[in-house]
Amino acid sequence: MHEANRMKRLPPYLFTVVDGLKREARAQGVDVIDFSMGNPDLAPPPHVVEALREALDLPGIHRYSKWDEEIERNLRKAIAFWYHERFGVTLDPDTEVVPCIGSKEGIAHLALAFMNSDDLALIPSPAYPVHFNGIIMAGGILYDIPIREEKNYLPDLFSLPKETTRLSKLLMLSYPHNPTTATCGIDFYEQVIHWARDKQIIIASDLAYSDMVFRGPRASSILEVKGAIKHSIEFHTLSKSYSMPGWRIAFAVGNREILKSLAKTKSYCDFGIFKAIQYAATKALTGPQGTVKKAVEIYKKRSALLVDGLNRIGWPTKKPDATMYVWCRIPQKFSEHTSMAFTELLIREAGVAVAPGTGFGEYGEGYVRFALVVPEERIQEALRRLERFLQDGGARKGGRRPKARKSK
Numbered sequence: 119m120h121e122a123n124r125m126k127r128l129p130p131y132l133f134t135v136v137d138g139l140k141r142e143a144r145a146q147g148v149d150v151i152d153f154s155m156g157n158p159d160l161a162p163p164p165h166v167v168e169a170l171r172e173a174l175d176l177p178g179i180h181r182y183s184k185w186d187e188e189i190e191r192n193l194r195k196a197i198a199f200w201y202h203e204r205f206g207v208t209l210d211p212d213t214e215v216v217p218c219i220g221s222k223e224g225i226a227h228l229a230l231a232f233m234n235s236d237d238l239a240l241i242p243s244p245a246y247p248v249h250f251n252g253i254i255m256a257g258g259i260l261y262d263i264p265i266r267e268e269k270n271y272l273p274d275l276f277s278l279p280k281e282t283t284r285l286s287k288l289l290m291l292s293y294p295h296n297p298t299t300a301t302c303g304i305d306f307y308e309q310v311i312h313w314a315r316d317k318q319i320i321i322a323s324d325l326a327y328s329d330m331v332f333r334g335p336r337a338s339s340i341l342e343v344k345g346a347i348k349h350s351i352e353f354h355t356l357s358k359s360y361s362m363p364g365w366r367i368a369f370a371v372g373n374r375e376i377l378k379s380l381a382k383t384k385s386y387c388d389f390g391i392f393k394a395i396q397y398a399a400t401k402a403l404t405g406p407q408g409t410v411k412k413a414v415e416i417y418k419k420r421s422a423l424l425v426d427g428l429n430r431i432g433w434p435t436k437k438p439d440a441t442m443y444v445w446c447r448i449p450q451k452f453s454e455h456t457s458m459a460f461t462e463l464l465i466r467e468a469g470v471a472v473a474p475g476t477g478f479g480e481y482g483e484g485y486v487r488f489a490l491v492v493p494e495e496r497i498q499e500a501l502r503r504l505e506r507f508l509q510d511g512g513a514r515k516g517g518r519r520p521k522a523r524k525s526k
């Protein structure tokens with residue numbers, strides 16, 4: 119059986135590779151401290167969990183969800199309410215909101231809805247993997263725009279070759295940014311919309327981390343910019359803000375024509391979201407927001423603990439202003455390693471799993487990412503192991519028998 123060429127062109131999915139390494143280490147008795155995936159470990163708001171329980175007994179709850187049924191209508195209204203509360207953006211719940219089965223699903227289907235084989239998608243690199251893999255899966259042409267630390271990880275759209283811009287159908291943005299943790303101000307979005315004004319281009323903003331800001335101004339929505347809705351849609355997810363990653367619920371909002379095609383594409387692939395989850399998600403978006411604030415405080419504390427610790431043990435790292443990640447350059451003495459080889463070494467030798475920078479695209483090389491989904495005691499333990507590892511100088515860089523503590 120031959121897989122489609124589109125699929126053959128995909129690199130192995132980063133987290134699958136790292137999962138394999140973790141499994142191997144665990145099979146050898148290593149107690150792996152897992153910072154590899156941005157998979158929140160915190161509890162969702164209790165009233166939301168309660169609402170889910172309650173919903174299971176509602177009449178018709180186990181049937182397919184329908185666009186015009188009360189539960190789905192209420193969810194769309196809740197999304198519009200949330201957008202207005204957070205960003206002051208007014209949306210029509212019936213035409214400018216599309217719930218998704220996670221934003222990863224929505225982003226992949228957006229590419230499928232719009233990319234022809236001769237269309238280019240402009241994707242800043244590094245990026246969250248579905249931003250570029252979604253384009254490859256849809257059979258479009260990927261055009262990486264390198265984003266660099268010295269430019270605050272913002273793409274320079276005005277310097278793109280004219281022909282590239284002409285052939286481009288989609289631009290993906292995402293700030294606060296995974297993996298680099300970079301943020302952007304509304305002025306950046308204003309420039310983007312100014313750049314797009316005479317172009318037929320879709321701007322998709324992935325705002326997964328808009329709540330996760332530790333310092334500086336709040337995150338803006340691109341839809342706050344006048345005229346943005348002509349070109350733009352935005353994705354948000356309940357996975358991070360509300361610690362509901364396994365629930366698979368997110369949404370896209372913005373330009374109604376773009377959303378219509380997204381909804382059409384989805385209608386051929388899925389039957390929407392389990393209604394009990396929609397019911398509970400409505401409570402998450404409209405109810406008390408204390409759990410979100412607490413989660414932000416926890417990630418902020420964890421980031422300070424990890425970054426202060428890394429700096430103390432000789433791994434120079436910057437404190438993130440936002441997200442739930444720490445993005446680190448590979449220490450100088452390991453700079454002959456690719457980010458994948460260094461990740462492998464860290465798992466084998468220190469029992470600490472991170473995500474290699476290249477999992478986020480070519481321009482992630484030279485970096486690794488820590489996801490702050492590990493409680494403070496485990497971060498302390500990871501720092502002790504990393505200190506030993508760095509002191510060893512990766513003496514056993516070839517990665518022989520694991521040295522990390524055995525699990526009990």
Ligand SMILES: Cc1ncc(COP(=O)(O)O)c(C=O)c1O
Nearest residue numbers: 156220221222246296326355357
């Ligand atoms: C930038 C970004 N977008 C989307 C997602 C996926 O979110 P969801 O759980 O809604 O699919 C992630 C998950 O880590 C992410 O970092």
